[in-house]
Amino acid sequence: MDHWGTVRELIEARRADRLAEVVRALDDEGRKEVAARLPALLKELRGRFDRWDDGLVAYAGVLRVAGAGALGGAAAVASWLYRRDFAPQWAGPDDDVDLVSAVLADRPAAWRADLAERLVLRMRVSDDRGTALALALLRETGVAPPPHDPLVAGWVNRRPSRLRNDPLLDHLLPRLFEAEGVGRVLQWESDPRAGWLGALLELAKADRAKREALAEGCVRRFLLGGTVNELRFFVRLHEALDPSPAESAAHARDYLRLLPASPGPVAELAMKRLRGCAGLPDARLTADDLAEAWESLLFRPERKLVRAGLAWLDRSVRHTPALAGLVAAPLARAFAADSAELQEKAVELALAHHDGMDEEGRATVREAIELLPSRLGRLAAEAFAGGSVAEAEPAFAPPPLPAAPERARLVAPPIESAEELGGLMREGTSSWQEWERVLAGFVTLTGRDRTGVAAELYSWLIEAHTWQYNAGTWEEPGQWLHGAARSLTATAPVRHAWRRLLPQESLAPPHRLLLHRAAEVLRAVEEDTLPPLLLATPTHSTGHVAAGELVRRLEVIEAAGARPLAADLQQALLRLPRTPDPEAAERAARLTSAAGAMLAAWTCPEVGIELEWTCGNAGGDHDWHDRSHHHTIGLVPTATATPTGLPLVDLMLGVAPHRAEAGHLAWWPSMLPSHREVAAAHLMPYVLRRVWNEVPVGPREARELARAEGPAGAAFSAVLARVLGDPKMPESVDVLLEVAARDELPAAALGRQAGLLMAAGQVRMTDLIAALDAAAARGGHAHVWEVAAAALPVLLPAPGERPRNGLTGFVTLAGTVAEWCGARGEIPEVRDMAARKGDSGLLRAVRRLHDQLAGGAGQKG
Incomplete structure (x- = not known):
């Protein structure tokens, strides 16, 4: 019988299902003949297609089926099945796993187990082409999978259907918390009713997997370390499992180890669990352990964690006054915080718990006073230096403004060949x-x-x-x-x-x-x-x-x-x-x-640019105080210029008020290098966020505008304020300092546009505070004060209106930079708010700022 002729005919016709039946029926002699002829046929088929063509891929399924049934050794089959020319780089997952498995079903169990192990060890990533077949063979043979991280990542890369009955569950579930790559595969899972998160919770509910074991696995994974993305799924799983304080107590020391250097979400989780179990006997946490926890949190870069650490410290000492003797070192850490608001809170707590500290603790606080700005330093010194303020006068002073880099350089030489x-x-x-x-x-x-x-x-x-x-x-x-x-x-x-x-x-x-x-x-x-x-x-x-x-x-x-x-x-x-x-x-x-x-x-035309904020049908700046997110928010520029008679020049010196099709936004400032404000006005329709995660205008455009010539007004200020308020664009602080160093910063316009952006919800106040704080600490304090002074009238709430989130921090920053540059002269909105009744943190911050500005009324710092 002509075995090869039949097999070749089916390959040419690409009849994989019929070919599987024929190959399974071959005797040993037929298999040897097909195995010997396949390489030549592959070469012939490859020669039919151009090297840029993917026509050979159409034959991949039948060739894989033929090789799986005819080749003898497991090593040869593994190599044949996953030849590179059977699936180019852009090919999707194999869709013939069932056919290949059926062809291999008659092979001895030991042979198939050998093939499964070889396929596993060939895997390099979670979506490797051989993953599906390897998993199928492992399930069929029941052999223990080899310890290979990509296999675990590949296992979780597939929907967990019927996970409870999966033969691989007992083998791979423990390794879920150890294998590299699992966290990256699962990082976007967030719904506890679906996906792996839901499946694992169902296992715990059915007692197919122990809740305690899953929670312990998460903690074990945290201790191994990793990036935010790699650990995100395990944070969500741990929180969905919600261990009780008694269950958390068993891992108290592990949580303590996670506080200093783990990614923010992990440290936040650890802090939450420690707070819940700290007083339980099983936690076995000493007073020194609590002090270590506070010190770890107050040394973190995330302001949210520092703020939470200060609150935890304060509550603990108020509940157990004897702990006051341990708070000096943590609070001294917080004196070095990069936020004026946090420094203020740390000083407030140091003063509140002063009497409970011993002399060694007070000395620790005294040594850290020099890290504080002068007003806070004087407050601390009055309490901790025996009233001798001069003796403990803070040494901190903001540095001078750094010099601006060169505005322009010669471009690369022309192309010569x-x-x-x-x-x-x-x-x-x-x-x-x-x-x-x-x-x-x-x-x-x-x-x-x-x-x-x-x-x-x-x-x-x-x-x-x-x-x-x-x-x-x-x-x-x-x-x-x-x-x-x-x-x-x-x-x-x-x-x-x-x-x-x-x-x-x-x-x-x-x-x-x-x-x-x-x-x-x-x-x-x-x-x-x-x-x-x-x-x-x-x-x-x-x-x-x-x-x-x-x-x-x-x-x-x-x-x-x-x-x-x-x-x-x-x-x-x-x-x-x-x-x-x-x-x-x-x-x-x-x-x-x-x-x-x-x-x-030719003379350089002068162009006037005006910028209007719109909100729904109402329009106008006064509408921002309703903070409604249901209106269409826009920045609408208008230009006034004398026509030149040159159509494209006049087109460029006018601006389109609405968003149009556009590209290469970063190139635009170079097209109008003598008209900075006009170039910025062209960018206005693309400054505000339109869809999730869209940030079309960034520091590159802002830097190009900063180095252009011409007036800088509201449009340039809106671009700069927008990028300053984006935490993913820290280089925007360099742009602000560069423009300030050239004495070209429109600080009042920048403050107003920043205030409107925050009021419109386009920029988070905490993010803008961080950027302005960084600029002030690097020598831009006088300019930051002018920015803050212009933003405050937009941001301060009207009587009876709820303040915006983060406003206390903004006012505190304003007070700090006002003190650094000796600012004087009342701001009416600040004065009026300072006169209101109440004792909130915001009102206290406003009153401190007003006192600073009124200290030498009529003088401007």
Whole structure:
């Protein structure tokens, strides 16, 4: 019987189900024949497809079935099943596990167990291609799985259906808390009714797994360490199990070990459990252990944990006054907190528990007084230094403002060869500097050696797809440059792409200018009207074009008898510095072309920018106090400028009030380097969060704006306030200090916009406090005070209104920086609130600030 002929025919027809039946029925001789012929067939099939084609993948299922049934040794089968050419990198999970398992079912149990172990040890990640088959074989054979972390991660990477009856449960459940990678797989699980979280809770409820064992496993996992993402699932599981205080007492010392250095959520969990069981005999926690716990918490960087640690310490001492003798060292730690609010609270507790400290404790506090700002230091010194304030005067003083980095540097030199240009075009561009350099290199080198550039680009383009010509529009500048290269090499499938592929719908003006500049290069290539060079290529890292260099470029174009490209000329004018260059102006007056006349007559336009906050249909700033999150919140800019008569220039100096299709936002400041506020106004529709986790404007844009020229007002302030209030953007503090060092910070506008952002819920107050606190500690205290002073009238609640979360901390920070810079002069809203009745923490902070400002009324610090 022709075994191989039948098998080959079924492989060619890709009949995997029928092939499985045939292979299972083969005798030993038939298996040997098929095994011997399979490599040659694989080579033949591979030769039918181009190396870029994935056609061989269509035969992967039948080839795997054939090899599983015909090859003899477990090692050979394992290698054959998971050959790289059977599944490319982008392939999904195997969908033929049932067929392969059926083919392998007749093999001896020991052989299948050997194969299962080999497949397990080949695994490297949780979604490895062999995971499903390995798990199936382990369940069928009942063999104990080898200790391999990716297997455990792969096990949990699948939905836990019928987990209670899973033969692997007893083997793998204990390793769930030890294996590397499990936490990353499960990190997004949060619903205790579904997924692994729900399944484990069901096991505990049915007593299939002990609650105590699961909770102990979580604690064991915490002690092994890991990142927040790796431990997130185990924190949720532990909290869902909710051990009682008596159960937590058994792990009290473990929780204590977790406090100093564990990720925040783990430390918070440990603190919560320790507080609950600290007084139980089984916890076996001594007074020194409590002091160690407090000291660990008060040394943490997370303000939430420090705040909770202070509260725990205070409650414990009030309940057991004898503990007051142990609080000196923890409170001294808190004197060094990076938050004025926390320092204030630590001093308050030190004063409250002063009488219960021994002399050694008081000495510890005295030594730490120098870490406090002066007002708090004086308060502490009066109690702990025997009234000798001068003797214990705090040594802390804010440092001077750091010098600003260089505003502008020269850009990279031009591209000098077709080979360099080809390499950069293949790699693509990711920044405006790279884009401008490649665009300029393409134009200049094409004018110098059109044939050579075409030859260099041809080999790349001939392998590239032309699908983009079927798109409705080209909305990326790189698509237009690619199209220009195709036109240059005569590989474009159509001509006149600019007539139908340039988007006609609403685009943000800077994005439209980008596309026009790229599209006109494509058109000039087709019509053979490329000038010898571009005008708008920046000479400096801010995006500016030096006036003298722009005149030289126009001189070259005039000498060649060419005409500059229209959008390129208009972008070049927008990139001229604000400061006139008399020598360049004199040379420009001698130019004879129309473009030369434009340059000679050009003066930097002045543009007025106004910014309005809108909230639903009401509009206006006064609506923020309702703190409603059901309205549409927007930042609407308007521009006032005298028209220049140049369409793209006028488009750029006006601003679109609403959000439009846009891209490359970080490039926009370089397109308006002499009009910082206009560039910021263009960014306004993209500053506020629109969808979950969308932060389209960040520190990169803010830094580019900071180094641009021109007035800085409400629009720039809104961008800077937004990034300062994002905890994921700590580098924004550097931007604030840089602008302040150049004496260009619009502090009052920044404070007002920051206040409106916080009032609108777009920025969390605690996050902005952290950023301003950091800026003040690095020398920006005077500027931070001006920011805070402008924000307070927006943030302070009207009578009867509930204060916003974090406002006490903001007022405390304001009081600290006001003291550092000796600020004087009443703020009416602060004065009025200080006169209200009550003794809340917020009112006390407001009164301290008012006392500071009124200390020398009429003088400004």
